[in-house]
Structure formats: C-alpha cells, structure tokens
Amino acid sequence: MSTFSFPVKQRLSFKALPFNGWTLGVSAIAFLIACPVLFVLSHLFVDSTEIWSHLAATVLKDYVVNSLWLMLGVGIGALVIGTSTAWLVTVCRFSGSSWFEWLLLLPLAAPAYLLAYVYTDILDYFGPVQRFLRHLFGWTSIQDYWFPSVRSLPGAIAMLVIVLYPYVYLLARVAFLEQCTCTLEASRSLGCTPWQSFFKVALPLARPSLTAGLALALMETLNDLGTVEYFGVPTFTTGIYRTWLGMRERNAAAQLAAVLLLFVLTLIILERVSRRQARYYQGTGDSKPLQPYQLKGWRAGLAITTCSIPVLLGFLIPCGFLLDMTLTHLNRSFTSSFWQLANHSFILSSITAGLGVVIALIMAYGQRLQNNWAMGAAVRIASMGYAVPGSVIAVGVLIPMGNFDNTVDQWMRSTFNISTGLLLSGTITALIFAYLVRFLAVSFHTVESSLGKIKPSLDEASRSLGQTPTNTLIKIHAPLMGGGLLTAVMLIFVDVMKELPATLVIRPFNFDTLAIRVYQYASDERLTEAAAPALAIILVGLLPVLFLSYRIARSRVC
Numbered sequence: 001m002s003t004f005s006f007p008v009k010q011r012l013s014f015k016a017l018p019f020n021g022w023t024l025g026v027s028a029i030a031f032l033i034a035c036p037v038l039f040v041l042s043h044l045f046v047d048s049t050e051i052w053s054h055l056a057a058t059v060l061k062d063y064v065v066n067s068l069w070l071m072l073g074v075g076i077g078a079l080v081i082g083t084s085t086a087w088l089v090t091v092c093r094f095s096g097s098s099w100f101e102w103l104l105l106l107p108l109a110a111p112a113y114l115l116a117y118v119y120t121d122i123l124d125y126f127g128p129v130q131r132f133l134r135h136l137f138g139w140t141s142i143q144d145y146w147f148p149s150v151r152s153l154p155g156a157i158a159m160l161v162i163v164l165y166p167y168v169y170l171l172a173r174v175a176f177l178e179q180c181t182c183t184l185e186a187s188r189s190l191g192c193t194p195w196q197s198f199f200k201v202a203l204p205l206a207r208p209s210l211t212a213g214l215a216l217a218l219m220e221t222l223n224d225l226g227t228v229e230y231f232g233v234p235t236f237t238t239g240i241y242r243t244w245l246g247m248r249e250r251n252a253a254a255q256l257a258a259v260l261l262l263f264v265l266t267l268i269i270l271e272r273v274s275r276r277q278a279r280y281y282q283g284t285g286d287s288k289p290l291q292p293y294q295l296k297g298w299r300a301g302l303a304i305t306t307c308s309i310p311v312l313l314g315f316l317i318p319c320g321f322l323l324d325m326t327l328t329h330l331n332r333s334f335t336s337s338f339w340q341l342a343n344h345s346f347i348l349s350s351i352t353a354g355l356g357v358v359i360a361l362i363m364a365y366g367q368r369l370q371n372n373w374a375m376g377a378a379v380r381i382a383s384m385g386y387a388v389p390g391s392v393i394a395v396g397v398l399i400p401m402g403n404f405d406n407t408v409d410q411w412m413r414s415t416f417n418i419s420t421g422l423l424l425s426g427t428i429t430a431l432i433f434a435y436l437v438r439f440l441a442v443s444f445h446t447v448e449s450s451l452g453k454i455k456p457s458l459d460e461a462s463r464s465l466g467q468t469p470t471n472t473l474i475k476i477h478a479p480l481m482g483g484g485l486l487t488a489v490m491l492i493f494v495d496v497m498k499e500l501p502a503t504l505v506i507r508p509f510n511f512d513t514l515a516i517r518v519y520q521y522a523s524d525e526r527l528t529e530a531a532a533p534a535l536a537i538i539l540v541g542l543l544p545v546l547f548l549s550y551r552i553a554r555s556r557v558c
Contacts, residue, residue: 023375026366029359030378033437036396037388040261043254055243055252062234063256067263069153070160070228070235071218077161078217082168083210085307087198090176093292094300100307101173102546107314108166109541111498111515113226114534115159116150117522118318120230123150151231159227162314164220168213175209176202218267222260223389225501226519236260237501240391244505250399257392264388319538325531333532337517341533345513348428349496352435353443353489359436360443360488364451365473368459379444386441390434390502397434398506401425431506438502439495443488450484451477490544497540 088094089101123129130147139145149155203210225237236256244253295303326333367379385393401424409420424430454477462472478485500515507516514533521530 023366023370025362026370026375026378026382029363030382033382033385033440035400036393036434036437037261037384038396039400040254040257040392040396043251043258055239055256059234059239063236063239066153066228066233067222067235067260070157070221070233071267073154073157074160074164074221075214075218077157078165078168079210079214081161081165081310082170082213083172083203083206085165085310086169086172086176087202088303088307090173091202091292092295092303094295094303096304096307100311102550103311103315104169104307105166105545106311106316106542107163108170109545110163110315110318110538111226111500111541112159112163112224113230113500113522114322114518114538115163115314115318116156116227116230117518117527117530117534118321119150119155119159121527122317122321123147153231153233156227156231156233159231160221160224162310164217165310165314167216167220168210171209171213172206175206215267219264219386219389222263222267223391223501225391225504226522230522236263237389237391240395241501241505244395250395254395254399257395260389261392264392319535322531322535322538325528326535329528329531332529338532338536341512341514341517342536344511345497345515348431348435348513349493351428352432352439352496353492355432356436356440356443356492357447357485357488359440360447361451361473361478361485363444364448365469365477367448368451369469383441383444385437386439388438390438390499391505393434393437394502394505397430397437397502398425401430426508428508428511431503431508434502434506435492435496435499438499439492442491442495446484446488446491447481450481450487454480487544487547490547494541494544497537 085100085104089097089104121127125142125147133139133145133147137145150158222235223237224235225241227233228235229238229241236259240253240256240260243249243256363379363382367375405420405422405425408423412418412420458476459472462476463469467475497513498515500519503513503516504519507513512520514537518530518533518537521527521533
C-alpha cells in the first residue's frame, strides 16, 4: 500500500522566507513614497534667512495662530458632536434613532470647501436668510441690524466641524458597539445613572478610538485649503500656496511646508504618547445584550434635535441648495465643459485607485511573507502619506521633479542640442504620484485588514502544492479579497475626486478637475456654474459613506 506525503522542505513559515523580490518591491515603494516627505523636511536646514525673516516679520505669526485656533476649535467641536451623537444612536432608542445611525455619516461626503461656498451664498447680505430677516422685521439696510460674517475664523471652524465630526463619530460608534455589556451593566447595578455610566465607564474605554478619530479630523483641518482661502483666513496651507504661486519662492514654500509637517508629526507623537501608559481591556463572555435606554418626552426631542442639526447643516441643506441651483439653471450646469471636467476627474481617480490597490496589495502581501522589523518599518514609511497635507506633498513632488527635468533638459541641450522640456513635472504622472503618496495608506489598511482574515494554512497548502508566492496571491488570495479590494478602490477614487490642494498646485496646464473648477468658480463668486460640479463631487462621495454605514450596521456584537 503506497503512501503520499508533501515535501517537508516546502513547508516554510513566513518568517523563514529569504530576502526576495517582495522585499525589494516593498522597500522600493517605501523609498519612493518617502522621498517627497524627506525632501520637504530637508529644507529645514536650507539657508534662506532673508526670505524667512520677511515671512516671520509679516505673516508667519498669523499662520501659526490661525492654524492653532483652527485645530483647537475643530478638535473640540468634532469631539463633542461626534461622541455625543455616537452614544445616542448606539445605546439609546428614540424616534428615528436607527435612521440617524447612517444619516450622521452623510456630511463626510461633502468637502468643507463646498459647504463654505454654499453657506456664504446662503448667509450673505443678498442671501435667503438675511432677506427673510429684513422682510420679517422691516429692516431696510445693514445699518439696521448686525449679522455675523461667515467668512471668518469662527466660520471656517464651523464649516470644518460640520464635515469632520464623522471621523470621531465613526470610530466612537464602533468603540461603543464593541464594549462588553457586562461592564455597563455593572455600573448601572452600582447606582450609576446613564450619564454617569457614559462619563465614568464608556468614555474612558473608548478613548483610543476617540483619539484616533480626533487625530484624523485635525490632520484634515491642516490639509484644508479651499475653506480657509475662501474665508480669508491665512494658515500654513494658504501660505504655501501663495508663496509658491504668488511670490515664486520655492525654498520659502518648502520651508513653510516643513514647518506644517512638523505640526502633523507633533500631533501624531502627542496622540501616541497620550496612550503610551494607558491600557484598555474589556472582558468577554456570553452576556446578554444591553437593554437600550428608551428616551421619551423632552429627552427624546433633545436627542432628535442633537442628531438632526449636524445632518441638516452638513448635508441636507447644502445638497438641497446645490440641487435647486443646478435644476434652476440646467442649461448652464451640464455643459460640454462639465463633462470634460468629469472625464478628467474620472481618469485621475481611476488610474490612482487601480495603482493604489496594486501597490497596497504588494505591500500587504510582502509584509505577510516577511513579517520582520525591516518590512514593518518599510510599510509604516510607505503608509504615512495620509497624515501629510496635500500642499506639503505637492511641494515635495514638484521641486525634485522640476530639478530632474531641468537637469535632463540641460544635458540634452548641451550634448544633442535637443530640448526635452518637462518630462515629469507639469504632467498627470506627477499628479498621480502625489495622489499615491497622499492616499496609499487608505488602500493599504483596507487591503491589510482583508488579507489578515485569510488563514495562513491556505498559504502553506498552496506552497506545498508547488505554487509560488505570486501565484498564491493571484489564484487564492485575490479572489477571496474581492470585497476588500473593491472597498480600497472606492475609497481612493472618492478621495482623489475631492482632493484640492495637491491638484491645484501640480495639475498640468489646462487640465482642470471638478474640484478645481468648483474652487475657481466660487472664488469668482460664480456659484451657479459651480453647483453642478459640486453636486457631482458630493454624490460620488456618498458611495463609501453608504458602504461604511452598511458595514457598521452589521457590526453589533452585544
């Protein structure tokens, strides 16, 4: 009787795999992704005393102060709104609570700069709000009353809070859903009221998730350009843009970008240090589901109001306004120019999404094969771009590529009397590379999570049957990761559609996108022409929002 056995030498653990092409690929990706960031940081040591002294004496103080106030205001607002609404829809029951679970995510689909344009038009002197007030009270001019200006630092904070609180809400709700119910039941049995249980038990346990959501919101605040530029609030992002395009001072723009990058790095370090000594453990067991708090009367009304205001201000009102303006001026909305802009945005988003998922798959699988400190460091470096503002990445991409193009052109002129022109800078290649640096982390974490759910025994079985790691990835892992890959494609696609700072600086000549055209029209006070492109960006942004709400709705574990 014959027996069969697999060759023992092919049963390799992942840690035993030798240094191979996967390691080289991930290392090369990490190096390329890190180049723009390292280049910007290197300008901290470039001597440009005269320019820097001029900036320090004129605008640098405003950049620092306004950026800090923005971070403080947005941080407090996003934390309060996101945490309170997440708690209400997770552990309380009131009329419409199940609807608010996903409605509260909708403002995430609207970029802050779109809300800035819409609310400026709604709240200005000739807008519907002030017209209604003048008609109601019989006022005839602005001297008869006082109305706060939305185009100010508080207005910018309000716009950013409305669209960024979902970062905190999303992670806070997941944290509340995952909390063991026996802990909350114990606090209630010891006499804690619902609010005491929230502040003393649920909130401390959710602190890591709240901190992560807050950090994301603050990073997006530092990345914003359209809102602060339109409202006339000078920040580091507007300073980089003005110094680069207005003053034509590349070194000064790079140094401002380096200082802004230090802001972001400091934020990341503080977030990690704040949790360094803390440990958050939750028990497990077969505890019965926690009985939701049934809210009635004025408590239910207050909960409905608390959840309704962010949805109304962050999504329904702006979308309704843009939709009405688009339909009213239909002949000026969907013109040939609109479809050309949509085509440009689609091309950039599709190419970036495809490349981003492929690169993320290489990184995640390389880490699976070589799970050591070197591979871990390379992956961390390659996925750090999401924390870097788009304006910083734009500077870090354009200057080195411009230097490369000029060097090649000078050599070709002197050697062959041929001008090569711009090979990289001023092309969509540079723009797509900047997008990949900025959004690669989004696809990587999604792909890594999906790949981590596949049991290592499948890899070992495939290897024992003579399949190479590449064939194993293509034939086994990729089909099993279909949902995760689709999610990664969708997230990058939407992020590229909305990206403004990097696109504004790097885009090729006469290659505008929907986001650029909205910015240009709104800057020229032509919101009618900007309505259709703005609405298209919001509708595309709804795709990942609805998908996230569907996934969270299925994630109840208690």
